Amino acid sequence: MHSPLASTPLFYLGPVPISAAVVTTWAIMALLSVGAACCTRRLSLTPSKAQTVLELLVGTIDQQITDTMQAAPLKYRALIGTLFLFILVCNWSSLLPGVEPPTAHVETDAALALIVFGTTIFYGVRSRGLLRYLATFAEPTWIMIPLNLVEQITRTFSLMVRLFGNVMSGVFVVSIVLSLAGLLVPIPLMALDLLTGTVQAYIFTVLAMVFIGAALDDSTSAVLKKT
Amino acid sequence: MNNLIQIVSILAAAIAVSFGAIGPALGEGRAVAAAMDALARQPESAGTISRTLFVGLAMIETMAIYCLVIALLVLFANPFIK
Numbered sequence: 577m578h579s580p581l582a583s584t585p586l587f588y589l590g591p592v593p594i595s596a597a598v599v600t601t602w603a604i605m606a607l608l609s610v611g612a613a614c615c616t617r618r619l620s621l622t623p624s625k626a627q628t629v630l631e632l633l634v635g636t637i638d639q640q641i642t643d644t645m646q647a648a649p650l651k652y653r654a655l656i657g658t659l660f661l662f663i664l665v666c667n668w669s670s671l672l673p674g675v676e677p678p679t680a681h682v683e684t685d686a687a688l689a690l691i692v693f694g695t696t697i698f699y700g701v702r703s704r705g706l707l708r709y710l711a712t713f714a715e716p717t718w719i720m721i722p723l724n725l726v727e728q729i730t731r732t733f734s735l736m737v738r739l740f741g742n743v744m745s746g747v748f749v750v751s752i753v754l755s756l757a758g759l760l761v762p763i764p765l766m767a768l769d770l771l772t773g774t775v776q777a778y779i780f781t782v783l784a785m786v787f788i789g790a791a792l793d794d795s796t797s798a799v800l801k802k803t
Numbered sequence: 804m805n806n807l808i809q810i811v812s813i814l815a816a817a818i819a820v821s822f823g824a825i826g827p828a829l830g831e832g833r834a835v836a837a838a839m840d841a842l843a844r845q846p847e848s849a850g851t852i853s854r855t856l857f858v859g860l861a862m863i864e865t866m867a868i869y870c871l872v873i874a875l876l877v878l879f880a881n882p883f884i885k
Contacts, residue, residue: 579879734865741868742861748875775861782858 580744583681597678604665644782645789652788655695659688660781667743667773671766680744689736692784700791735783742776808883816874823870830863
């Protein structure tokens with residue numbers, strides 16, 4: 577049986593092996609960017625259908641950022657919105673025949689989790705300054721320093737394994753049922769996959785928001801403590 | 804020797820998934836029961852409750868997924884099988 581952890585190279589670009597997941601990622605990136613560029617070229621006050629959908633999407637993402645991070649959404653909209661849309665389209669790309677979602681390979685999820693890890697530190701340092709950001713590791717007391725350091729690693733790791741495990745297990749189960757029972761039987765499982773894919777994309781984004789929000793300055797998160 | 808390791812790995816994978824599913828199953832049951840309780844008391848906040856429930860369920864389910872990943876590691880990426 578084909579191992580879900582291995583990725584076979586599709587072709588070689590010079591010395592660099594290119595796997596099918598990378599090609600799918602490029603296709604999804606191209607689709608998202610070209611789609612967004614096309615839809616936002618002619619914006620008007622009386623919106624077309626596509627613009628209405630986009631406005632609804634951006635409005636929902638903004639609302640989620642405001643609710644979760646207690647901060648103005650403008651600075652984080654690009655990152656959070658892209659993360660959500662990219663993971664969602666990746667998870668749903670398994671509907672196309674012959675396409676395996678890139679998030680079912682551990683490399684893509686590792687890259688996404690590393691992006692969240694990096695941005696958390698970046699926004700923390702930019703919001704507090706380097707020394708005050710490092711000082712947050714010593715909260716509430718200095719004894720917690722090793723635990724806080726370990727937490728940074730483990731939560732990034734669990735972010736990766738959560739997304740990978742959920743999407744990969746869906747693809748894996750569908751392939752097993754398909755090989756055992758035949759055509760059309762795994763359709764209910766694929767419908768379940770759609771739900772799982774949506775929820776996992778949402779959770780990944782919410783956790784990214786929570787991590788970044790926790791690294792921000794207290795003056796912005798003071799509202800959070802009051803509620 | 805290699806054969807024995809393979810037998811033991813398959814057994815270990817089955818045990819990991821089966822026992823790893825018990826805890827999350829109990830947890831999810833409790834979470835859904837609590838959500839039903841909350842829904843019965845406050846039907847007007849159904850949106851918030853179900854959203855939080857979905858996120859919470861996915862978080863709990865992750866524990867079982869971890870076991871599945873470990874089982875797959877043991878089956879497909881076992882470092883002791885040459």
